[in-house]
Amino acid sequence: MPNVAENLNVPPPNHVLVLDGQGWIGLVDQMGTETSIVNAARVSFGKIRQVMDQRDAALVKYLIANHHTSPLEHVMFTFLVHCPLFVRSQWHRHRTWSYNEISRRYTNEDITFYLPGALREQAESDRQASKVAEHINQDECRSLIAKHHAASLRLFERLLAEGVCREQARGVLPQNMMTTFWATVDLNNLIKFIELRDSPHAQSEIREYGQAIKKLITPIVPHVAEVLNWS
Ligand SMILES: Cc1cc2nc3c(=O)[nH]c(=O)nc-3n(C[C@H](O)[C@H](O)[C@H](O)COP(=O)(O)OP(=O)(O)OC[C@H]3O[C@@H](n4cnc5c(N)ncnc54)[C@H](O)[C@@H]3O)c2cc1C
Numbered sequence: 001m002p003n004v005a006e007n008l009n010v011p012p013p014n015h016v017l018v019l020d021g022q023g024w025i026g027l028v029d030q031m032g033t034e035t036s037i038v039n040a041a042r043v044s045f046g047k048i049r050q051v052m053d054q055r056d057a058a059l060v061k062y063l064i065a066n067h068h069t070s071p072l073e074h075v076m077f078t079f080l081v082h083c084p085l086f087v088r089s090q091w092h093r094h095r096t097w098s099y100n101e102i103s104r105r106y107t108n109e110d111i112t113f114y115l116p117g118a119l120r121e122q123a124e125s126d127r128q129a130s131k132v133a134e135h136i137n138q139d140e141c142r143s144l145i146a147k148h149h150a151a152s153l154r155l156f157e158r159l160l161a162e163g164v165c166r167e168q169a170r171g172v173l174p175q176n177m178m179t180t181f182w183a184t185v186d187l188n189n190l191i192k193f194i195e196l197r198d199s200p201h202a203q204s205e206i207r208e209y210g211q212a213i214k215k216l217i218t219p220i221v222p223h224v225a226e227v228l229n230w231s
Contacts, residue, residue, distance in 0.1 A: 081209065191228065
């Protein structure tokens with residue numbers, strides 16, 4: 001059974017908070033260990049080992065260094081992710097994950113919005129990037145964003161009260177709306193995700209989730225974490 005609360009908007013027991021505590025990611029299910037990796041790699045010898053030794057640790061290192069990555073696919077993780085819609089959009093570009101998400105066609109409860117703790121300025125050098133703000137009036141801009149969230153929610157509720165269906169009314173809710181999704185991935189594709197999303201090129205909000213994933217899975221794959229310098 002996945003280790004998860006009945007209400008999926010509540011973080012599961014094994015979780016890491018991100019985005020100033022407004023978002024979180026939990027590890028709710030898992031299959032395989034590093035022994036699964038070395039056993040898969042050595043399957044051609046027809047032998048199975050139950051416990052990792054130093055040679056197995058060296059084999060994990062060799063597999064990753066030489067891109068012999070299919071044995072990593074025998075380790076799987078399921079996460080429950082609570083994040084803003086714009087993070088969800090970036091995440092779901094990773095096609096090798098399996099996803100299921102809460103639907104605003106079915107429920108209009110628990111609607112919350114991400115309010116950034118610190119707003120950043122646009123970077124001049126890179127149109128995709130941002131930098132620490134020097135000229136932004138943080139209090140005023142954050143207050144404007146909070147007002148916009150509240151006005152959007154009022155409009156959404158007004159539309160529902162007017163009889164508009166949820167699937168159309170949700171169109172007025174902004175990108176900062178929090179969503180929750182269930183996501184399963186194998187270790188090989190998870191490593192690719194972390195390389196892309198815990199990178200200085202990635203948006204800092206999704207980067208926090210990439211870093212949280214490292215914290216959650218390092219106890220399960222410590223040698224992989226060591227080879228990839230995750231600490
Ligand atoms: C910093 C950053 C900026 C980005 N900016 C943009 C942007 O401006 N616009 C935009 O549209 N996207 C953008 N992306 C998304 C990016 O183009 C990829 O869609 C995303 O990173 C997923 O990578 P992926 O395809 O390797 O992952 P996955 O979909 O998980 O695939 C993992 C690997 O599986 C293989 N694979 C999966 N599906 C296929 C397939 N159909 N055919 C062949 N091989 C496949 C590939 O080897 C792939 O690398 C950005 C990503 C990052 C990290």
